[in-house]
Amino acid sequence: MDLYDVMRTTAAVREFTDDPLPDEVLHRVLDAARFAPSGGNRQGTRVVVVRDRATRERLAELNEPAVRRYVAQQKAGESPWNPVHPPGPSAEEIAATRVPGAFTEPVLRAPVVLVVLVDLAVVAAMDQDLDRVGIVGGASVYPLVWNVLLAARAEGYGGTITTMATAEEPAVKELLGVPETYALAAVVPLGRPVKQLTRLRRVPVEELAVRERFDGEPF
Numbered sequence: 001m002d003l004y005d006v007m008r009t010t011a012a013v014r015e016f017t018d019d020p021l022p023d024e025v026l027h028r029v030l031d032a033a034r035f036a037p038s039g040g041n042r043q044g045t046r047v048v049v050v051r052d053r054a055t056r057e058r059l060a061e062l063n064e065p066a067v068r069r070y071v072a073q074q075k076a077g078e079s080p081w082n083p084v085h086p087p088g089p090s091a092e093e094i095a096a097t098r099v100p101g102a103f104t105e106p107v108l109r110a111p112v113v114l115v116v117l118v119d120l121a122v123v124a125a126m127d128q129d130l131d132r133v134g135i136v137g138g139a140s141v142y143p144l145v146w147n148v149l150l151a152a153r154a155e156g157y158g159g160t161i162t163t164m165a166t167a168e169e170p171a172v173k174e175l176l177g178v179p180e181t182y183a184l185a186a187v188v189p190l191g192r193p194v195k196q197l198t199r200l201r202r203v204p205v206e207e208l209a210v211r212e213r214f215d216g217e218p219f
Helices: 003-009 023-033 053-075 091-095 105-109 136-140 142-154 164-176
Strands: 045-050 112-119 182-191
Touching: 003 142, 023 142, 045 053, 053 091, 053 105, 053 112, 053 164, 105 182, 112 142, 136 142, 142 182, 164 182
Parallel strands: none
Antiparallel strands: 045 112, 112 182
């Protein structure tokens, strides 16, 4: 596929057919994705390829606490899990919130799930001392995750970046035997899409980019 076509049609895929995703295809995807940049080219990312049903069921369970807060805040008209404002719903309201299947089924229905981890001992996180949630360290892992999705699209497959399980990171690390210095970046279900979207909705460049200052003229 043409690079621009891949970039414009790589949607978040959450519904999968029963088609398998063979190891040889997944190897090609990862072989291409590994050329993603990372801080200092230290390449601290590791990928756990999960096919085992019991492991995926446990990963789905570990999504649920974060999903409850997400849905409760969404119903309250809040931006879920934003790091600026604490949640309006009480802990009791969050705990009583039902978990929609759409948040857990992709991990169960996909033929393979990738658990993406990054070694914090080699990540350059220049914002670690700022009084806000750290963002910069993600530059050493998320380019690889996006490369996985681009390569999967080129192979006729798809997936999505899920992060709900990161709220239960200690349990995920115990489940998979992850070393202490590693952080959970994403859980990515991959498979053949039930429907391949090709017309994605995104803001135009004029809303995305401005000239010279944050309040500058649209580019």
